[in-house]
Amino acid sequence: MTPAKCRNTRERLGWSRDELSRRSLVDAATIAAYEDQQQSADLRMAAALRLAFIMAGVAVDEF
Secondary structure: OOHHHHHHHHHHOOOOHHHHHHHHOOOHHHHHHHHOOOOOOOHHHHHHHHHHHHHOOOOHHHO
């Protein structure tokens, strides 16, 4: 998932970065750095973000 797709999905759900952090167990500062394209996502982070979105009902094909 691209940083822009992460941000767009998070905002569409009405979640703050803190809420995504709570749901994915990824630090909010790490999410901010990823969305701002200052950091890339490793495999664990990408999986955690994706799982949080899936658990919220976002279809897998939307990534």
